[in-house]
Amino acid sequence: MSLAGERPAEITQYQQVQASPEFIQLKRKLRNFIFPMSVAFLLWYLAYVLLATYAPAFMSTKVFGNINVGLIIGLSQFVTTFLITTLYVRYANRQLDPLSEHLRRQIEEAGL
């Protein structure tokens, strides 16, 4: 699967691509989005689980009618999940796909 098996000492074409400014930019753009976003939604989810477990009195506070804080925070987990999904798709379509498609064409034309 790897070219490296044939000539281990040399720099492979994949390594050249990996070191290219365009690829470095793609990698940075991807990681700059997915890592902070993952930390954010995991912390937000964890906060929710901890609130439900250790602050039931707060979660049981009625806001209007029979709707309490717990239900609102629970439903807002749905809202943030849908929101992050939409944001990621927009970001990927605009920022990531053009770069990755360009790189892929280059690589495939180079015959890897």
Next chain:
Amino acid sequence: MTLAQTPAPAAVGNPTLNIAIFAVFVAFTLVVVFRVSRSNKTASDYYAAGRAFSGPQNGVAIAGDYLSAASFLGIAGAIAVNGYDGFLFSIGFLVAWLVALLLVAELLRNTGKFTMGDVLSFRMRQRPVRAAAATSTLVVSFFYLVAQMAGAGALIALLLNIPNTDTLGQGIVIGIVGIIMITYVLVGGMKGTTWVQIIKATLLLVGAATITAWVLGRVGFNLSELLGQAVDKNPVLTDATGKPIKELGDTLLNPGLQYGATPTAKIDFVSLGLALVLGTAGLPHILMRFYTVPNAKEARRSVVWAIWLIGIFYLFTLVLGYGAAAIVDGGSSRIANAPGGTNSAAPLLAFQLGGEILLGIISAIAFATILAVVAGLTITASASFAHDFYANVIKRGETAPDSEVKVARRTAVVIGVIAIIAGILARNQNIAFLVALAFAVAASANLPTLLYSLFWKRFNTTGALFSIYGGLLICVVLIVFSPAVSGKPVNPATGRSASMVQGIDFHWFPLDNPGLVSIPASFLLGIIGTWIGRRRDPDAVAQHAEMEVRALTGAGSEKATVA
């Protein structure tokens, strides 16, 4: 999501009608499976449906794979009886999809062919890593499979009016379900199985939407009013004889009814929450679905479709659960004591609203759900055994694709038979325990290794083996010695303990769910193993370059084989 063992007080509905509607579903799906599978030829057809499904189609199929009986019947029932705490499950199950969307789906699609083992072995030593990946895939699939088949027993009790004590009667039905499932997999391969998922998911979503609209229509589309009715109707939860068990009323709307009793129960819930959110992206039958689309962009679209469908479905279950508590005659207590236990909430609600016909339709959908999920699990487990273990570990990659598919088909039959036997044996077991185990194992054994191999340059074979086997072992050992398996107090009403094993107590781990310990341990073991196994390998740098470039750009990824 627990199954009560109390005998049937009053059965509802018409078993013949339930069977008839289900038979129509089976006949229809079998025709579809036979039609679409004519073009199945290569390994890529069998394992990955020629990678020719569109993102939206695959998204619906993922929803079909993911929304198991535990989601549909279990969560609605948990909300009907335990109120808010049932809702917590659905949030974990949904948020988990962001891990799959952001961190796993696209990179996995770009670097693998059929299985998780493909991705892990990309830059590691093939044989040990594939053997490890196949092992954890089989373990996760097995527990998930048993949970689904155990759920089938509960459904049979409820819908066909065959009591849990009638082993032969239930055994025959479970056997028939198993044989239909094996037929789907053998005839249809991944393509046929995917179409079964799509049909089932559509029916499930339409069915749940219909009842949701019906329930909301009765309260003028006012959620607060529905919650109020659920509270007013259920001041107290009673057992089958009418003896009060606990106060409900307003507490139905508050967290803590099920998990807030003791400090240990609270920690247990945090542990479960962690396993749910990190387990999904490590479930092998979900991972394999990303290979049925032509490229990473379609994999992304499929997750987006899945997230919307699954999220909307869980919003329905909130209404179904509180609706069942508010509308079903006898409320939460009747649901808790019905045959099939809390799983009966949605079917009882359907009966209350639309009589025998709606109950028959919902029952058929519930059966279809089990059938489809089990088929998805079987094809995944058989693919992992044939592709990772047989072809690459035993035969060292020197086997014709034809013989690999032959092995996969035979494995599917073996797994199907095991599922039938396990389903019969596990009929009276608690499905929540088994599903939680599957999620915990997936989160402990699979996810850390997957994330490390996609994002961590220095990760190596030793690290992968430490993380997979270590996570798997810790997780399973902690479960075996947990109160879920032995040592819970005996319920004086039923004379049975809530644990799996009766009459003996060998537990020393305090939590039902091991996630809080086993998941961090697996991440840590991955780091320790990597450090122990470090060595200067000239190939490693080049292999990492190839994997990273291919993961991010999709260059050289597996192409669709049929248009």
